[in-house]
Amino acid sequence: MRNYExxxxxxxxxxxxxxxxxxRKPVSKKNCDRMLETQNRKIHELMKIAYEIPFYRxxxxxxxxxxxxxxxxxxxxxxxxxxxxxxxEWMDGEAAAHPEKYEKWHVSPTxxxxxxxxxxxxxxxxxxxxxxxxxxxxxxxxxxPFLGKTMCRPNSxxxxxxxxxxxxxxxxxxxRKYMSDTIKARVETQTLIDEINxxxxxxxxxxxxxxxxxxxxxxKNNVYLHRPKFYTPFGExxxxxxxxxxxxxxxxxxxxxxGMAEVGSCVVNIPxxxxxxxxxxxxxxxxYDKDLKEPAMSGPAVITPLWKTDLPLxxxxxxxxxxxxxxxxxxxxxxxxxRNNDVIRHKNGSVTEWGNIAGIMNYIPxxxxxxxxxxxxDNLTYLMIPNPETDPADLPKVEESIREKMxxxxxxxxxxxxxxxxxxxxxxxxKLRIILCKVxx
Numbered sequence: 001m002r003n004y005e006x007x008x009x010x011x012x013x014x015x016x017x018x019x020x021x022x023x024r025k026p027v028s029k030k031n032c033d034r035m036l037e038t039q040n041r042k043i044h045e046l047m048k049i050a051y052e053i054p055f056y057r058x059x060x061x062x063x064x065x066x067x068x069x070x071x072x073x074x075x076x077x078x079x080x081x082x083x084x085x086x087x088x089e090w091m092d093g094e095a096a097a098h099p100e101k102y103e104k105w106h107v108s109p110t111x112x113x114x115x116x117x118x119x120x121x122x123x124x125x126x127x128x129x130x131x132x133x134x135x136x137x138x139x140x141x142x143x144x145p146f147l148g149k150t151m152c153r154p155n156s157x158x159x160x161x162x163x164x165x166x167x168x169x170x171x172x173x174x175x176r177k178y179m180s181d182t183i184k185a186r187v188e189t190q191t192l193i194d195e196i197n198x199x200x201x202x203x204x205x206x207x208x209x210x211x212x213x214x215x216x217x218x219x220k221n222n223v224y225l226h227r228p229k230f231y232t233p234f235g236e237x238x239x240x241x242x243x244x245x246x247x248x249x250x251x252x253x254x255x256x257x258x259g260m261a262e263v264g265s266c267v268v269n270i271p272x273x274x275x276x277x278x279x280x281x282x283x284x285x286x287x288y289d290k291d292l293k294e295p296a297m298s299g300p301a302v303i304t305p306l307w308k309t310d311l312p313l314x315x316x317x318x319x320x321x322x323x324x325x326x327x328x329x330x331x332x333x334x335x336x337x338x339r340n341n342d343v344i345r346h347k348n349g350s351v352t353e354w355g356n357i358a359g360i361m362n363y364i365p366x367x368x369x370x371x372x373x374x375x376x377x378d379n380l381t382y383l384m385i386p387n388p389e390t391d392p393a394d395l396p397k398v399e400e401s402i403r404e405k406m407x408x409x410x411x412x413x414x415x416x417x418x419x420x421x422x423x424x425x426x427x428x429x430x431k432l433r434i435i436l437c438k439v440x441x
Contacts, residue, residue, distance in 0.1 A: 002123070002125070004103070004104040004105065004123060005104055007104070007123065007124035007125045007128075008104045008124040010124075010128075011125075011127060011128050012128075014124075014125060015128040015131045015135075018129050019132040019135050022136045022281060023035055024136050024139055024140070025140070026140055026141075026270060026273070026277060027330060027332075029328070032328040032329070032330055033328070035280045035281050036328070036329045038281040039072070039281055039284065039306065040072045042281075043071065043072060043073065043075070043076065043284065043306065044067065044070055045309075046304070046306055046309060046314070047067040047070040048067040050314060051066065053311075053312070055090055056312065056314065059079065059080045059314075060079075062080060063078060063080055073286060073331070074295070076284055076302075076304060076314070076315055079314060079315050080315065081302060081315045081317055082313060082314060082317065084118055084317070084319070087120070088118050088119075090311075091118075091119060091120060092119070094121060095119075102121055104124060105121050106123075106124070107119050108120045108261045108262065120261065120262045120313075121311055122308070122310075122311075123310035123311070125310065126307060126308050126309060126310050126311075129282070129307030130264045130305075130308075133264050133279060134264065136279070137232075137257050138150070138203055138230070138232075138255070140255070140277075141230055141253065141255055141270040141271055142230075143202065143203050143229060143230045146174055148175070148202035148229070149176075149199065149203070150175065150176045150201060150202070150204075150205075151176070151203070151204050151205075151228075152176065152178065152206060153178065153182065153183075153207060153210070154178040179192060179195050179196070179206060180192060182207075182210055182426070189214055189217040190217070190223070192210070192214055193214060193218070193225055196225060197224065197226045200226050202228055202229045203228055203230045203231065203232075204228040204250070205232035205233070207426065207432075208234065208238065208242065208432070209235075209236060209369070209424070209426050209432035210426070211231070211246060211250070212233075212246065212368065212369050213423055215245050215246055215248070215249035215250065216368065216369075216388065216422075216423075218249050219245075219248075219249065219388045219389075220388045225249060225250070227250055227251040228251070228253065229253050230255055231246075231250050231253060232256070233254075233256070234257065236432055236434075237320075237434075239358060239361075239362040241363075241364070241365065241367065241368050241369075241387075243256075252271050254271060255271070256268070256276070257269075258276065258320075258336055262305075262313060262316065263283065263303045263304075263313060263316060263318075266278060266282070266283035266305070267285060267336065275333065276332065276333035277333075278330065278331050278332065280330050280331070281306075282307050283303060283304065283305055284304040284306065285301055285322070285324075286302045286303075286315070287299050287300070287302070287322060287324050287331075297323070297324050298321070298322070300317065300319075300321050301318045301320050301322045302315050302316065302317055302318065303316050303318050320336060320337065321336075321337040322335065322336050337354070337358070342433060342434055342437075343435065343437060344357070344372070344435065344437060345439045346377070346412055347377045347412075352409070354434055354435055357372060357434070358434065360405045361402070364398065364402065365387060365390075366390040366394065367384045367386065367398070368386070369384070369424060370383060370384045370385070371424050371433070371434060372434065372436070373438070374435070374436070374439055376439060377439060378414065378415055379414065380406075380417070381416075381417040381419065382416060382417065382418050382419065383419050383424050384418065384419070384421070385421060385423065385424060386420055395420055399416075399418045402416070402418070
């Protein structure tokens with residue numbers, strides 16, 4: 001058994017060592033072969049490790065495969081898919097059966113935005129890889145995470161937040177300051193702006209809805225906000241209207257990084273690029289058809305973090321959909337569509353998915369943020385934040401336009417209720433789900 005106590009003490013050093021092995025420049029003709037070769041090698045190594053784990057040995061046997069059948073991303077289509085419920089049962093069982101083994105491990109809980117929280121066990125050694133990968137993401141557009149100043153939300157979902165600087169941070173390396181914790185308490189927008197202006201971060205990352213809230217306040221009140229060189233809105237999908245607003249207020253340095261607590265950050269769009277690159281030296285992102293049966297170019301994303309080797313997550317169903325294409329053997333993503341379980345439910349048992357609604361709402365310039373609440377089978381409430389540049393007299397016309405487009409799309413007899421608000425309250429986990437369906441499946 002690994003010495004996890006030693007791994008815990010070596011975690012920061014291992015993070016730096018791992019960081020140096022990663023491809024730290026955007027994918028190009030110069031490094032794509034290296035990315036692909038590294039991915040292929042790590043896939044085979046991961047499957048050899050998984051073969052010795054009882055949970056995965058059963059999946060090998062069920063699929064009639066062995067590690068020798070897996071040498072590239074396409075090969076993973078042969079292997080069974082992994083659901084959140086299966087991971088939850090496995091991880092909870094491991095933690096209950098071997099508490100002493102996991103004493104030094106990290107417990108990374110998801111926020112439960114899909115309904116039920118999930119805790120993922122991550123060893124100190126694997127967590128060093130996850131951190132190294134995030135530092136790489138931060139630096140893809142040119143930011144130096146070791147010498148720059150980073151500001152972010154404290155991740156209080158994952159445990160107590162350490163306020164004091166580490167010894168290395170006191171030397172001006174990997175400097176980081178936390179913003180006020182908006183998950184545990186309501187924090188006034190001006191307070192958050194004051195914190196940003198006082199610290200003047202080079203890199204800022206926080207929940208998308210919070211950064212949008214700050215941007216709206218800045219525009220509405222014409223107050224000063226320090227512009228970071230780079231910033232990342234996380235926790236929710238990026239829509240076109242939010243992107244326009246954020247770039248207007250924070251500047252052009254938007255790094256749109258997709259990931260989850262379970263698998264880390266794996267798909268990234270950097271300023272000046274129209275596509276998202278997959279971090280293929282640390283992850284596999286495969287795309288399936290809507291029924292999760294066959295390979296596809298557009299559809300549900302299934303993710304394998306190649307760095308997670310102590311308790312692997314192989315072919316993990318993300319719950320999100322993507323449009324993709326290939327270049328030089330590597331997958332790239334054109335668009336991320338969001339969660340498959342954010343739906344409107346109809347009386348006949350059918351559903352309308354998030355992407356259909358986003359396809360309408362994201363292209364209404366008078367609306368910068370919205371939430372659709374389904375109270376029952378007959379009533380939909382639209383909470384909407386108006387663009388500060390929109391004349392209030394025009395809002396009834398906007399409502400009528402939304403009503404017409406939604407009727408044509410739903411083909412159902414919904415009654416619509418429109419509420420124009422200054423702010424849409426975030427969920428208890430700090431995120432803002434686009435659809436809140438109160439109708440049981």
